Amino acid sequence: MSEAPKSKADAEPKRRNRAVTLADAITGALDPVLKKRGFASRDIITHWGAMAPRPYDAVAIPDKLAWPRGERSAEGATLYLRYIPGHALAISHEGPAIAAAINRYFGYVLVGQIRLSAEPFTPGSGDRDEKPSQPSQSVIAKVGAQVANVEDDDLREALRALGHALSSRSERKAR
The missing domain is CATH 3.30.300 (GMP Synthetase; Chain A, domain 3)
Incomplete structure (x- = not known):
């Protein structure tokens, strides 16, 4: 049984074994x-x-x-x-x-x-500004307990902010 020739749409895309720019792709x-x-x-x-x-x-x-x-x-x-x-x-x-x-x-x-043109142009319409979400009370308590033993006040606040940011990031991924 001979195999029918593949159409252009069915053909496998050509591999480029090198990095290409997005514009080229x-x-x-x-x-x-x-x-x-x-x-x-x-x-x-x-x-x-x-x-x-x-x-x-x-x-x-x-x-x-x-x-x-x-x-x-x-x-x-x-x-x-x-x-x-x-x-x-x-x-x-x-x-x-x-x-x-x-x-x-x-x-x-x-x-x-x-x-x-009849359609308006709104620059940056593709950009999405995400509002920083407030962490839940359980996250605030958990992060607060983890950084409670840090002596330096500035370092403790920076670690608390980092913990809140990471927890909100993981909550967004879970959605």
Whole structure:
């Protein structure tokens, strides 16, 4: 019995017997998503801070690149930017300057005009600030008993704080 050839999806991933950066590892996963949003490559997103004029590099990010119907013309594409609320007027006013800065970075007319995306941009929205949880009374008593024999007051307080932090960490893992 001959074995049927495996499809590309069934094929085992290629091993790289070396350390690779995260950017290299996820290259294949991001490209289809970026192509769907109109970006031929990651350059405009990864180098946004270098190409966009200040302060627009911090208050806006590229969302989508829309090419005109038909052929790619000399006018360039429309770049949609997600922006922090409150900066819409400034970005729409400075759109030609932002487009010129992007075109200067690439060396050709990539962006013809800047439009504002409907979705807002909230910097650091992926960051989660965890509130320090208060240890339970049993943990406070247990840690207090363990550090009660320490003579130095500063060292005892530091060990107590460390014990509370470690106990809250282990409680979070147990959840």
